Amino acid sequence: MKYKRILLKLSGEALMGKRQYGIDPERLSEYAQDIKTITDQGVEVAIVIGGGNIFRGVAGASNGMDRVQGDHMGMLATVINGLALQSALEDAGIQTRLQTAIKIDEVAEPFIRRKAMNHLSKGRVVIFGGGTGNPYFTTDSAAVLRAIEIEADVILKGTRVDGIYNVDPEKDTTAVKFDHITFDDVLRKGLKVMDTTAFTLSQENNLPIIVFDMNTPGNLLKVVSGETIGTEVNF
Numbered sequence: 001m002k003y004k005r006i007l008l009k010l011s012g013e014a015l016m017g018k019r020q021y022g023i024d025p026e027r028l029s030e031y032a033q034d035i036k037t038i039t040d041q042g043v044e045v046a047i048v049i050g051g052g053n054i055f056r057g058v059a060g061a062s063n064g065m066d067r068v069q070g071d072h073m074g075m076l077a078t079v080i081n082g083l084a085l086q087s088a089l090e091d092a093g094i095q096t097r098l099q100t101a102i103k104i105d106e107v108a109e110p111f112i113r114r115k116a117m118n119h120l121s122k123g124r125v126v127i128f129g130g131g132t133g134n135p136y137f138t139t140d141s142a143a144v145l146r147a148i149e150i151e152a153d154v155i156l157k158g159t160r161v162d163g164i165y166n167v168d169p170e171k172d173t174t175a176v177k178f179d180h181i182t183f184d185d186v187l188r189k190g191l192k193v194m195d196t197t198a199f200t201l202s203q204e205n206n207l208p209i210i211v212f213d214m215n216t217p218g219n220l221l222k223v224v225s226g227e228t229i230g231t232e233v234n235f
């Protein structure tokens with residue numbers, strides 16, 4: 001395997017599968033199987049999960065809700081997704097721990113870096129819920145932050161598109177995908193990989209990002225073993 005320790009970022013929307021809202025159990029169990037394939041190979045896996053399938057603070061604010069209140073709801077949504085993912089992983093025979101950035105003691109461990117690293121080294125999958133624990137951030141920022149903290153080799157951003165294109169492939173059929181692209185080129189070309197805070201944090205800490213299609217079973221193993229699928233953002 002090319003990578004020993006990875007941080008997998010899954011968006012909340014990815015968990016919807018074909019639904020319009022909420023969580024699709026089939027999609028969850030597909031993800032769990034894919035994750036099991038790589039943990040069986042000895043890869044250490046940490047996961048940051050989004051909450052957009054349930055609630056986004058910005059959406060709340062645009063309907064007149066207090067933004068911070070909305071962000072707290074969004075962070076709790078990521079914990080709901082984390083619990084669902086934890087269940088699916090445990091069903092697949094994987095040992096897991098859910099750690100949250102906001103304390104919910106009866107439900108999950110609080111985020112403690114050294115504990116998280118210890119779990120990983122014992123082969124447990126660690127799911128980080130609650131984002132960064134602060135409003136006005138995103139789970140992409142949480143993913144980069146946690147990846148740096150736990151000294152992950154790479155961030156794998158699993159999405160429904162298979163990489164980064166020069167123009168939006170869902171709107172323009174002439175779109176061309178990059179296999180590799182530098183952080184500088186992403187900025188120069190104005191491409192969207194993550195929000196700016198998350199992207200800059202990754203760049204400043206020399207942490208590569210691979211964007212790939214997580215919805216094709218087997219892709220996660222390919223990425224971790226070093227096959228060029230998706231787009232790698234590097235230096």
Ligand code: UDP
Pocket residue numbers: 010011012013049050051052053055056057058070071072073074075077078130131132133134135136137138139140141142
């Ligand atoms: N959120 C937050 N702080 C964080 C991470 C998330 O306030 O550190 C809130 C924010 O309201 C966000 C929501 O949680 O809209 C869900 O996260 P995100 O939009 O990143 O989820 P995704 O798009 O990955 O599903």
